[in-house]
Amino acid sequence: MATTSKQLQWYPGHMAKATRQIKEKLKLVDTIIEILDARVPVASRNPDIAQLLKKRKKTHIILLNKSDLADPKRTKQWISAIKKETTAQHVMAFTAYNRGDRSKLMSVLQQGESKKCLICGIPNVGKSAIINTLANKKKAVTGNKPGVTKGQQWIQTEEKIMLLDTPGILWPKFDSERIGNELAWIGAIKDTIFEKENLAGELIKFMMQYYPDRIQDRYQLEDISGKKPWEIFDMICEEKKLLVRGGEYDYGRASNMLLTDIKNGKFGRITIDMPESETE
Known part of the structure; x- marks a missing residue:
């Protein structure tokens, strides 16, 4: 992984500005919809947001989005755990553009007489x-990379509920190296600020511990049980013919392939943050 100074470079001035703007807008809304990534519900939860909501009497809804990419059993476990440890009134699994999930969320918003949601x-x-799902049309710009939403914009649904889209905000310092790795794996921060081979190596370690069959199937590898991460790298390079001049393995291309595959859900439905019952 990169040096400590590198770790801090992902927190640019626009995030600090966005945090201040969100704080100012809180007084204009009655409901906060906090979005987490269902694959990493711990790593994707910004502690600054929890701090902003503290002592404010707002309806708080937590959505575990991208649940179609996460292990459904573990998503259920995380919903139960989050309900116990937060004051959020509603915690729901969600997948954008899923009509059933939209109906469930709109029902919650209408029952609570929510009019303005952040x-x-x-x-x-x-x-x-x-937001596009709730608005039933493409109103907000989307993309599978961080920093697509640059400013704040109000969008109205057919049900007359106002939605305020805000840029994604991170916190200045990670509590652990693992959180930084996980956020890079899902594309929440640019993986270019890390040493990609180290990042991919940590991903292989994780996959070997929890989903060895997925990495074996994805790259058509022979039995990988008991193999070390660098041996898996070699096997992937060999199978996929990732070579540089002279016949040496191209670990850079292998790393890019691994990181792209995890970001795009190519390993199937996996959960990266494990519930306590899975780590005991």
């Missing part, structure tokens, strides 16, 4: 896609 979360958790 959508917030870290970069690339699908805030704009959710």
Whole structure:
């Protein structure tokens, strides 16, 4: 992983500005819809947002978005855990552009007589896609990379509910190296600020621990049980013919392939943050 100074470079001035703007807009809304990535519900939860909501009497809804990419059993476990440890009135699994999920969320918003909702979360958790789903049309710009939403905009649904889209905001310092890795894996921060081979190596370690069959199937590898991460790298390079001049393995291309595949859900439905029951 990169040096400590590198770790801090992902927190640009526009995020600090966006945090201040969200704080100012809180007084204009009655409901906060906080978006998490269902694959990493711990790593994708910005502690600054929880702090902003503290002592404010607002309806708080937490959506575990991209649940179609996460392990459904573990998503259920996370919903139960989050309900116990937060004051959020509603915690729901969600997939943008899923009509059933839209209906469930709109029902909650209408029952609570919500009129103005602020959508917030870290970069690339699908805030704009959710707004487009609720608005039934493409109103907010989307993209599978951080920083697509640059400013704040109000959007109205057919049900006369106002939605405020906000840029993704991160916090200045990670509590652990693992959180930084996970956020890079899902595309919440640019993986260019890390050493990609180290980042991909940590991904292989994780996959070997929890989903060894997925990495084996994805790259058509022979038995990988008991293999070390660097041996898996070699096997991937060999199978996919990732070579540089002289016949040496191209670990850079292999790393890019691994990181692109995890970002785009090519390993199937996996959960990266494990519930306590899975880590005991």
